[in-house]
Amino acid sequence: MTPAARVSAAIEILADIETRRRPAADSVKDWGLTHRFAGSGDRAAISALVYDALRRKASSAWLMGDSTPRAEMLGALRHTRGLAPEAIAALFTGEGHAPEPLTEGERDRLAAASLDGAPAHVAGDYPEWLAPQFEAAFGARAADEGRALAERAPVDLRANLLKTTRDKALAALAHLDPQPTPFSPVGLRIAIRPDGRGPALAAEPAYVKGLVEVQDEGSQLAALMSEAKPGLQVLDLCAGAGGKTLALAAMMGNHGQIYATDSDGRRLTPIFDRLDRSGARTVQVRAPRGRADVLADLEGRMDLVMIDAPCTGSGAWRRNPDAKWRMRPGALEQRIKDQDEILEKATRFVKKGGRIVYVTCSVLRAENEDRVADFLARHDDFLPVDAATQARAAGLPALAERVSPFGPGVRMSPLTTGTDGFYVATLVRM
Numbered sequence: 001m002t003p004a005a006r007v008s009a010a011i012e013i014l015a016d017i018e019t020r021r022r023p024a025a026d027s028v029k030d031w032g033l034t035h036r037f038a039g040s041g042d043r044a045a046i047s048a049l050v051y052d053a054l055r056r057k058a059s060s061a062w063l064m065g066d067s068t069p070r071a072e073m074l075g076a077l078r079h080t081r082g083l084a085p086e087a088i089a090a091l092f093t094g095e096g097h098a099p100e101p102l103t104e105g106e107r108d109r110l111a112a113a114s115l116d117g118a119p120a121h122v123a124g125d126y127p128e129w130l131a132p133q134f135e136a137a138f139g140a141r142a143a144d145e146g147r148a149l150a151e152r153a154p155v156d157l158r159a160n161l162l163k164t165t166r167d168k169a170l171a172a173l174a175h176l177d178p179q180p181t182p183f184s185p186v187g188l189r190i191a192i193r194p195d196g197r198g199p200a201l202a203a204e205p206a207y208v209k210g211l212v213e214v215q216d217e218g219s220q221l222a223a224l225m226s227e228a229k230p231g232l233q234v235l236d237l238c239a240g241a242g243g244k245t246l247a248l249a250a251m252m253g254n255h256g257q258i259y260a261t262d263s264d265g266r267r268l269t270p271i272f273d274r275l276d277r278s279g280a281r282t283v284q285v286r287a288p289r290g291r292a293d294v295l296a297d298l299e300g301r302m303d304l305v306m307i308d309a310p311c312t313g314s315g316a317w318r319r320n321p322d323a324k325w326r327m328r329p330g331a332l333e334q335r336i337k338d339q340d341e342i343l344e345k346a347t348r349f350v351k352k353g354g355r356i357v358y359v360t361c362s363v364l365r366a367e368n369e370d371r372v373a374d375f376l377a378r379h380d381d382f383l384p385v386d387a388a389t390q391a392r393a394a395g396l397p398a399l400a401e402r403v404s405p406f407g408p409g410v411r412m413s414p415l416t417t418g419t420d421g422f423y424v425a426t427l428v429r430m
């Protein structure tokens with residue numbers, strides 16, 4: 001396919017996402033299935049165009065004075081891809097499968113484009129209804145934080161210390177030019193290409209053999225902040241596909257016991273293959289079984305309960321840019337209810353002196369500090385751990401600079417730590 005035909009295809013997919021209100025991944029996949037002539041290179045390039053357009057949907061609409069899929073694509077080409085107006089005009093020729101030629105108005109808009117005077121939610125590309133939440137979390141930085149959340153994310157990997165060291169993993173993947181991550185001592189970062197495509201990791205021997213796992217640096221740091229040590233009894237209460245479970249198992253060096261569970265058994269499915277690949281031998285998966293209490297024997301016995309809470313995922317918008325536009329206020333209310341319920345559930349398993357580590361990949365105070373404050377108001381037998389002290393004790397002194405100004409815990413974000421947005425707070429049972 002020509003570059004122009006790829007742009008046309010991406011506009012077609014954006015229209016499908018808009019009219020059928022479906023996840024971007026589904027529309028991209030369906031397009032590939034119904035256009036078999038497109039090769040894997042075409043599909044990857046088209047998908048990258050679609051995701052780039054979704055990142056800057058609101059600011060593109062402002063710049064172009066129009067919120068159609070075509071305007072979204074024009075905005076993305078101009079601002080995310082940095083194409084000059086003439087280069088864009090050379091794609092929009094109307095010839096063959098190229099999109100219709102630029103109108104006079106579009107040419108003017110592309111030449112003059114400026115976000116001067118745009119409100120923070122437009123300049124920062126987040127939904128208008130979340131503006132008060134962003135203001136509460138970031139104040140005058142709201143638009144900058146939003147813009148950083150609209151950037152492309154690099155591919156972060158975690159060296160699996162059960163099988164290798166970071167230096168060896170860096171050497172094994174040298175052809176992809178990985179760099180050590182700035183905060184996590186076990187992280188590797190691979191930049192994505194200018195066209196938005198990442199490395200094909202699934203075929204890399206280092207990945208297949210379990211030397212590395214894909215995990216954002218923020219998620220690695222959340223696990224490291226738990227200070228999981230060999231010999232502990234650990235419950236991963238929201239284990240899902242096992243990202244945190246695997247990181248905890250590596251920290252514990254295969255000594256002690258981790259119980260991994262999730263209220264949705266289907267979400268646990270990938271964990272079994274991942275455990276095999278990683279060489280983690282101390283994880284017992286406790287999948288739900290109807291009404292049976294599969295955790296009854298763990299009551300009051302845990303040194304550490306990890307809550308990687310279900311959340312809006314607002315911290316991971318770099319990786320799921322369509323999620324921010326699909327999110328509705330009702331979803332935030334539901335997540336808050338879930339988070340309160342899971343914090344309550346965790347108390348059943350923590351022993352005296354043990355701790356709950358509460359993690360979200362959200363940047364919203366309502367899901368983070370507010371949940372912890374409400375929990376502490378209900379439970380005078382729990383105390384928050386000083387996050388700066390904890391970061392230093394966990395060997396992450398740089399994270400001590402990221403203590404939340406709104407309550408216990410640390411905050412991370414693409415703007416401040418170059419990671420996905422994460423929140424981590426630790427609560428000790430007295």
Ligand SMILES: C[S@@+](CC[C@H](N)C(=O)[O-])C[C@H]1O[C@@H](n2cnc3c(N)ncnc32)[C@H](O)[C@@H]1O
Nearest residue numbers: 238239240242243244262263264267308309310
């Ligand atoms: C953020 S995801 C977990 C991601 C996972 N820990 C990882 O690192 O790959 C949150 C998980 O919480 C689970 N969940 C939601 N409500 C729950 C509840 N009441 N009890 C336990 N798990 C719950 C969801 O099914 C989902 O898998």
